Amino acid sequence: MQWVIFANKIMSIIILIAAVSILIAGGFLIAFLWGVKDGQFDDDFAPPNRILFDDSPKEKIKK
Amino acid sequence: MVNINNNVQDISTCFHCGEDCSNKKIALEEKIFCCSGCKMVYEVLNQSNLCTYYDLNQNPGLAQKINVRADKFEFLEEHSIAQKLIRFADGKQTHVNFYLPQMHCSSCLYLLENIHKINPGIKSSRVNFTQKEVFIIFENKETTLRKVVETLTSIGYEPHISLQDISSKKAKKGSKNRLFKLGISGFCFANIMMLSFPEYFSLGGFMEKEIGQAYRYFILLLSLPIIFYSATEFFITAWKGLQNKFLNIDLPIALAIAITFGRSLYELISDKGSGYLDSMSGIVFFMLLGRLVQDRTYRSISFDRDFKSFFPIAVNVWQNGRFTPMAVEQIKVNDVIQIHTNELIPVDGILSKGEAEIDYSFVSGESIPLAKEIGSIVYAGAKQLGANIELVVVKEISQSYLTNLWNKDVFKSEKHSVSIIHKLGKYFTAIVLMIGGIAGLYWFLQGEILLMWNALTTILIVACPCALLLSSTFTNGNILRILSKNKFYLRHPDVIEDLSKINHIVFDKTGTLTPNKKAKVLYEGLWISDEDKILIASVLRQSTHPLSRIVLEHLSATQQRDVDSFKNTVGKGIEGWINDKHIKIGSAEFVQNDLSEKQGSSVYVKIDEQIIGVFRIKNSYRLGMAEVVQQLKLKYKLSVLSGDNDAEKPYLTSLMGSDSELLFNQDPEEKLAYIEHLQKAAQRQVMMIGDGLNDAGALKQSNVGIALSEGTNNFSPASDGIIDAHQFARLNKFIAFAASGQQIIMASFILSILYNIIGLYFAVQGTLSPLIAAILMPTSSLSIILITYGLSEWAGKKQGLQ
Missing domain, CATH: 3.40.1110.10 (Calcium-transporting ATPase, cytoplasmic domain N)
Structure with a gap:
């Protein structure tokens, strides 16, 4: 009898784990779709270079 | 790394554009410039504290030798013209998008996004580098559209404003949609595989049943977005094919997906097994991935340019005692228009004032400019080299000679060549249906009705021609990628196959074999x-x-x-x-x-x-022209079509050999007719290489039309592919590489048939278990992807391509 209880516990744990893992993966999927929609994949040159430009001192004060 | 060339370079190259300027130099603060244009750009940037432009890359500018006339952009003050360019305006702010073909490095990015330092009326500017566009928001109170364009021009980025930009807005939705589909099918596929693992290894003995049940319904749930969203394009194209009575390659795929889904649903509901949803989702995912790789779009290159993109959008017209800018479409017969130095003439007209030096090289291919006297007719598309002239319009733009050329039938019909994949796919489908029929009949005669259904459906599932399609999409995708890295851009994957079939190459002379201006x-x-x-x-x-x-x-x-x-x-x-x-x-x-x-x-x-x-x-001929012609001569018939006189005939004959046809003084229509003649009378597969508008008809008519372009910034006529002028000497290698692609596709096709035979071996017996299907499907797909990739890389290396 103990076996059955144990097995049931493991079963519910495994189902839980599966559900959680799909939720996590779903989070990444949403992040990806969001990125696509936002145009993150439209231009692969400008953003990585833009971040490297130093702002001139004047501008820093403005911000 | 230390750049040794650094010291040497400074001596005689322009600080702005890096061009050699040992003949004539202009010095300023220890810096040397090749022309006053470059110096002026430097001064503007220096004043606005933007010299970081020069720190990011060495000599990032482009030569500014051609001065832009001061009132060139006067037409932008004309409300009706400006309105067509502006994307949004609310009276205070205006949003506008410009196409800047000069954009090429991070310095450009830096400068264009800091343009507000030069013109404070600009509130924001954002660059889209892959599209070579800049999006500008400016305050109407502080500046005008014309001033914004002039600011851009003053720093060497003259926006390209043409009729085509105005008359058609580009559609860019497609690729995003496909990424969505790919993302969702990837997510579902990965999770279905994960949830199927316990099933594959039959873990957990008696737990299996209940957990398994729960997992199976999870899997079913996950497969719904695949079949109802990601896979829709297969169903749609298959259906469209059926409507047009054309069995396209998507039909067996759509069939296989539908059958797999139906059978899996039946197994799940009747609790007989877990079905093949894992295989099905894998197929959809890999197919979508392959199409994404294959249908790469060069967003900054346009293959569809017609004459409109070459023409100015406005021209000065005599009205009420003075010249005012007017949109080209509104020009009427008998209007008097003014053409400035180095401007393109947009309509046919009669010269009424001034001395015309007309460069027809764009339209006819003649390399030497013609002098025209007052009273003679000048056709649209010509460029005025001399001083300002005036013309009386005889034909409106929609009826001019060039426009008529464009309206010929060639430009309306799309080329249709049946790809080898479609031919193979047809046989393939027939064979699969036959095997399915025989196996089904066999089991039916044995009285095993259940096994009959099993065998019939699994055969269709296993033998879906996905591997065949995968091999062609991935091979073509990689070939396109390698060619584009070597500056040979093809419009569509089908062009690769057309390229491997050609047996006759036709060259244009002026601008193609001979560089302009040299x-x-x-x-x-x-x-x-x-x-x-x-x-x-x-x-x-x-x-x-x-x-x-x-x-x-x-x-x-x-x-x-x-x-x-x-x-x-x-x-x-x-x-x-x-x-x-x-x-x-x-x-x-x-x-x-x-x-x-x-x-x-x-x-x-x-x-x-x-x-x-x-x-x-x-x-003077292009570098390496003689060598590449020698190579091509061995395999192909060659012809030269020139709009120029036959002064170069002796040399070209010695180069091309006596059996090549050399035709001179050809007008655009004769060029087109010649290609047509080769195709119809001599049954040839023709490749045409040309550069100007005068070749446009011939390029369109030929099986493969390649436009040669001095730098991809420049404008080239509509074509199947664009080759960078400096890569001309490697033309034979590009063609050979494209041809090897067909062999790679065949090789991987044979491999995929092997996989299919293994699968069919189980399927005809009615014993294909989901486990075997689940192992067979991804391994076959993945190995085919790897093999096509590896082989095409190797073939590229063999031809000396990067």
């Missing part, structure tokens, strides 16, 4: 003293005629004398007096009244009454 000068005659050189050069400097420029450059005289009573006889030559010496330069007719010599590219020189000699200007 010429070889041969001098025949007496020895010229340095003093005489200076005299000749001084007179030549007064003229803007291209031949004068070429000879002037050839003489490379440094000093200059004042020229008295200079006289220019249009189309003939020039003369002038220096210190009582009379210098006469020009055609044979002009200099020595010799009418026997045809109008061509010879410049005679006479000082006082003595003929000094003649400069013969020869076409």
Whole structure:
């Protein structure tokens, strides 16, 4: 009898784990779709270079 | 790493554009510039504290030798024209998008996004580098559209504003949609595989049943977005094919997906097994991935340009006593229009004022400009090289000669060539259906009805021609990628196959075999003293005629004398007096009244009454042209079509061989007709290489039309592919590489058939378990992807491509 209880516990744990893992993966999927929609994949040159430009001192004060 | 060239380079190259300027330099603060244009850009940037532009990349600019006329953008003040360019305006702010083909490095990015420092009226500017566009928001109170364009022009980024931008807005939705589909199918596929693992290994004995049940319904849930969203394009194209009575390759795929889904659903509901949803989702995912790789789009390159993109959008028209800018479409017959130096003439007209030096190279391929007298007709597409002229319009833009050429039928019909994949796919489908039928019949006769259904459905599932399609999509995708890295851009994957089938290559001469603006000068005659050189050069400097420029450059005289009573006889030559010496330069007719010599590219020189000699200007050919022609001659028939005179015939004959056809003085329609003749009468698969509008019809008519472009910034006519002019010498390698692609597809197709045979072995017996299907499907897909990738990389290396 103990076996059955144990097995049931493991079963519910495994189902839980599966559900959680799909939720996590779903989070990444949403992040990806969001990125696509936002145009993150439209231009692969400008953003990585833009971040490297130093702002001139004047501008820093403005911000 | 230390850049050793650093010190050497500074000596004689322009600080702005990096061009060699040892002949003529302008110095400013220890910096050297090749022309005043470059210097001006530097000064503007220096004033606005934007010299980081020069720190990011060495000599990031582009040469500014051609000055932009001050009132060039006057037409932007015209409300109706400006309205077509503006994307959004609310009275205070205006949003506008410009296409800047000059954009090429991070310095450009830096400068364009900091443009508000030069023109404070600009509130924000954002660059889209892959599309070479800048999105600008400006305040209406502080600046105007015209001023924004002039600001951009002043720093060397003159926006390209053309009729085509206005009349059609590009659609860019497609690729995003496909990424969505890919993302969702990838997510579902990965999770279905994960949830199927326990099933594969039959873990957990008696737990299996209940957990398994729960997992199976999870899997079913996950497969729904795949079949109802990601896979829709297969169903849609298959259905469209059926409607047009055409069995396309998507049909067996759609069939296999539908059957797999139906059978899995049946198994799940009747609790007989777990179905093949894992295989199905994998197929959809890999197929979508393959199509994404294959259908790469070069967003900054346009293959569909028609004459409109070459034309200005506005031109000055005489109205109410003055010239005002007017949109080209609104020009009416009998309007008087003004054309400035170096401008394209947008409509057919009669010359009414000024001296016309018309460069028709764009339209007809003639390399030498023609002089036109008042009263003669000038066709649209020509470029005015001399001073300003006025024309009386005889035909509106929609009826001009060029537009008519474009409206010919060739431009309306799409080329249809049935790809090898579709042919194979047809046989393949037939064979699979036959095997399915035989196996089904066999089990039916054995009385095993259940096994019959099993066998029939699994055969269709296993034998879906996905592997065949995968091999072609991934091979083509990788070939396109490698070719584009080597600056040979193809419009569509089908062009690769067409390229492997050609057996006749037709070249255009002017601009294709011979670069524009580069010429070889041969001098025949007496020895010229340095003093005489200076005299000749001084007179030549007064003229803007291209031949004068070429000879002037050839003489490379440094000093200059004042020229008295200079006289220019249009189309003939020039003369002038220096210190009582009379210098006469020009055609044979002009200099020595010799009418026997045809109008061509010879410049005679006479000082006082003595003929000094003649400069013969020869076409100079593209670097490596002779070698590549020698190579191509071995495998293909060659022809040359030229709009120019036949002065170069002897050389070309010796180069191409006597069995090649060389045709001169061809107009655009004759070029088109020649290609058509080759295809119909001689049954040839023709590749045409050309560069100008005059080749546009022939490019469209040929099986593969390749446009040659000096730098992808430049504009090229509609074509199947664009080759960078510097890569011309590798043309034979590109063709060979494309041909090897077909072999790779065949090789991987054979491999995929092997996989199919293994699968079918189980399927005909009705014993294909989900486990075997789940192992077979991803391994076959993945190994085919790897093999096509590896083989195409190897084939590229073999041809010396990067």
